[in-house]
Amino acid sequence: MLDDRKMKVLYAIIQSYIASAEPIGSRTLSKSFDIGVSSATIRNEMSDLEDMGYLSKTHTSSGRVPSDKAYRLYVDELLKFNLSPLDIDSKKNDQIKEILAKESWDMDDFIQSTAKILSAITNYTSVVATPKLKGSRIKQLQLLSIEALGILVIIVLSNGLIKNSIYKTDLEINQDELNIISNYLNQIFKGKEMDEILILLDQDLFMEVYRYKELFKGLTSIIKSSVEELISIDLYSEGIMNILNFPEYKDIEKAKSFVSFVEDKDLVLNILQNTSKTQDIDIIIGQENIFSPIKDISIMTATYTIGGRTIGKVGLIGPTRMDYSNLINTLKVFSSHVSNILDLND
Amino acid sequence: MLDDRKMKVLYAIIQSYIASAEPIGSRTLSKSFDIGVSSATIRNEMSDLEDMGYLSKTHTSSGRVPSDKAYRLYVDELLKFNLSPLDIDSKKNDQIKEILAKESWDMDDFIQSTAKILSAITNYTSVVATPKLKGSRIKQLQLLSIEALGILVIIVLSNGLIKNSIYKTDLEINQDELNIISNYLNQIFKGKEMDEILILLDQDLFMEVYRYKELFKGLTSIIKSSVEELISIDLYSEGIMNILNFPEYKDIEKAKSFVSFVEDKDLVLNILQNTSKTQDIDIIIGQENIFSPIKDISIMTATYTIGGRTIGKVGLIGPTRMDYSNLINTLKVFSSHVSNILDLND
DNA sequence: AATTAGCACTCGAAACAACAGAGTGCTAAC
DNA sequence: GTTAGCACTCTGTTGTTTCGAGTGCTAATT
Numbered sequence: 018m019l020d021d022r023k024m025k026v027l028y029a030i031i032q033s034y035i036a037s038a039e040p041i042g043s044r045t046l047s048k049s050f051d052i053g054v055s056s057a058t059i060r061n062e063m064s065d066l067e068d069m070g071y072l073s074k075t076h077t078s079s080g081r082v083p084s085d086k087a088y089r090l091y092v093d094e095l096l097k098f099n100l101s102p103l104d105i106d107s108k109k110n111d112q113i114k115e116i117l118a119k120e121s122w123d124m125d126d127f128i129q130s131t132a133k134i135l136s137a138i139t140n141y142t143s144v145v146a147t148p149k150l151k152g153s154r155i156k157q158l159q160l161l162s163i164e165a166l167g168i169l170v171i172i173v174l175s176n177g178l179i180k181n182s183i184y185k186t187d188l189e190i191n192q193d194e195l196n197i198i199s200n201y202l203n204q205i206f207k208g209k210e211m212d213e214i215l216i217l218l219d220q221d222l223f224m225e226v227y228r229y230k231e232l233f234k235g236l237t238s239i240i241k242s243s244v245e246e247l248i249s250i251d252l253y254s255e256g257i258m259n260i261l262n263f264p265e266y267k268d269i270e271k272a273k274s275f276v277s278f279v280e281d282k283d284l285v286l287n288i289l290q291n292t293s294k295t296q297d298i299d300i301i302i303g304q305e306n307i308f309s310p311i312k313d314i315s316i317m318t319a320t321y322t323i324g325g326r327t328i329g330k331v332g333l334i335g336p337t338r339m340d341y342s343n344l345i346n347t348l349k350v351f352s353s354h355v356s357n358i359l360d361l362n363d
Numbered sequence: 364m365l366d367d368r369k370m371k372v373l374y375a376i377i378q379s380y381i382a383s384a385e386p387i388g389s390r391t392l393s394k395s396f397d398i399g400v401s402s403a404t405i406r407n408e409m410s411d412l413e414d415m416g417y418l419s420k421t422h423t424s425s426g427r428v429p430s431d432k433a434y435r436l437y438v439d440e441l442l443k444f445n446l447s448p449l450d451i452d453s454k455k456n457d458q459i460k461e462i463l464a465k466e467s468w469d470m471d472d473f474i475q476s477t478a479k480i481l482s483a484i485t486n487y488t489s490v491v492a493t494p495k496l497k498g499s500r501i502k503q504l505q506l507l508s509i510e511a512l513g514i515l516v517i518i519v520l521s522n523g524l525i526k527n528s529i530y531k532t533d534l535e536i537n538q539d540e541l542n543i544i545s546n547y548l549n550q551i552f553k554g555k556e557m558d559e560i561l562i563l564l565d566q567d568l569f570m571e572v573y574r575y576k577e578l579f580k581g582l583t584s585i586i587k588s589s590v591e592e593l594i595s596i597d598l599y600s601e602g603i604m605n606i607l608n609f610p611e612y613k614d615i616e617k618a619k620s621f622v623s624f625v626e627d628k629d630l631v632l633n634i635l636q637n638t639s640k641t642q643d644i645d646i647i648i649g650q651e652n653i654f655s656p657i658k659d660i661s662i663m664t665a666t667y668t669i670g671g672r673t674i675g676k677v678g679l680i681g682p683t684r685m686d687y688s689n690l691i692n693t694l695k696v697f698s699s700h701v702s703n704i705l706d707l708n709d
Numbered sequence: 710a711a712t713t714a715g716c717a718c719t720c721g722a723a724a725c726a727a728c729a730g731a732g733t734g735c736t737a738a739c
Numbered sequence: 740g741t742t743a744g745c746a747c748t749c750t751g752t753t754g755t756t757t758c759g760a761g762t763g764c765t766a767a768t769t
Contacts (some may be wrong), residue, residue: 040731045732055742061741064734078748081732083584156510161505169519177512183525252522258619264620388762391764409762409765420761421721422720423719424718424721424760
């Protein structure tokens, strides 16, 4: 579709623009890149590329800037190579591995840390959606009497996530009795998915157990709110301030609108979830995202998996001229390491 | 020290500057405030105030700007009134109460949420230091066998904080045996402070129990890392981007230096901890903070208490011309509500 | 003796012109 | 098909002017 020379010119412009954020003209291009033809020829090529929708000008006599379409071409090309993590600069690889290994293990904290780490190593803004646990099953449920505090309700999920809450009560009840109740609850809930549990909880399950009626009422509501919290999806963002380093956001108003975009959790979550599940890396460039109120932002997403099943999403957000080439590799390595760790701890 | 009229002039300047961030001159002042004397007289007073160190000029013929000393005077006056939360605008009071009530109860999450809420209702940047639990005691320690996962170690502290971690093992061990071990561990650890526990753990406690040697070794290291995590102080900040709304940070470089200040956790933590413990609200204005690399930032801090004992600190950070009057009240109400909730859940 | 009016003077910010630099598109020559 | 050359366009910078808000001082007023 694009001949070799056009491709060469287009790539040079994209790379130059990603590096400098400045529109680039034919003469500068011919001097800083080895295209092999004069600036006049490049000028003609650029004019053609503009007609084809790959370039645009900011004003009549300015240099050219790549369009979303150009980035799309560029990115698709990059994604084709599909390097395995092993092919990637092994120093960076090791570095990421090392940082991640340092994190203490608590699923929630860990996921949150990954956002922080990713934003620190890339200098972009990162977002991460925590696992949705709708499909998770309850592995075990345990009540524990805590002197002078009440009853501790512990819910252990099949993926290792643990959630506990305290049920405050003055009820004197010893651990043996609690064990019996735990067993009873386990009979009902063990192996059930979260959705099912919510339905079960809405039925009046415990009519039969008159003796502990009050207690069961309290426990039911505790379990319900725990489950609800577990299936809700949280979104963390980190490194928003990194955008202040991009020249396109030197204008405070632009920066503010970027911030309000990233902080619109519903919107970002929606975008993250609508990315394709077939590829490991998914990139949405500028206008391609029809929901976004902002046109010149790109989002690159990857998935966290446990045993091959997608459980969370991570994203990098930046200007459309984001450094796709490096970020793709970093993100690949990163998400595969994270998934490894998740698998290990599963 | 300052006569009535000087006071009036100074207050007018402070209020005007807090509202507009613009240096103010004698004529404007006489028009927009009812001082009762002409601009020429105000001019003389301003000149005196400048000699006394309460005002300064940005250049020879500019209006005046309040100095740190002026803010100090102003703030001390405000703090004198020492309104009880009840005296404060009850709409705002109720609003805060309502928002806080919505938060689900998990000490760590809750504290983190308070930062978010505070920054949302004030539009300033907030920081919060989580409880330091050095002085906390272990109330209960429980081991729970989790099928196919390992052993769940649950540590309950006297203040209700719960920490759990999983010890992965293939060791077949039933719950009855675990209970015996739990009891044994409780004998040793119950009622001890965290510091003591760390010392205990470093001794080779479990020589005697040959049968479970391997297990004890694993548990020891799990407990140790849990305790270490519990006594470490975390710092969260929220709403950093709010500063983009202040005109003084319309310059990106200023904004960046603000950010790097807030993100220097050690520094901020240090400042939070060096605030006086006698007052409920503590304010550090600009240069008063000798550690800060930035001169024109003020920090207002309050404490979170449980049963009257300080367990955490919360702070609002902004330009020296921050809206002290409103923020003092808001922060008072806020921290007292938070402390109430903490007490309730203790 | 304190207050105020009046005036000369100072700066910063805004508005404007002039100019340099980087770019384009087109035409004619190679 | 490529390139040199040229006229033209637009932005950003620099220098100048002007305007407004401010100051400090002195002399008049209360």
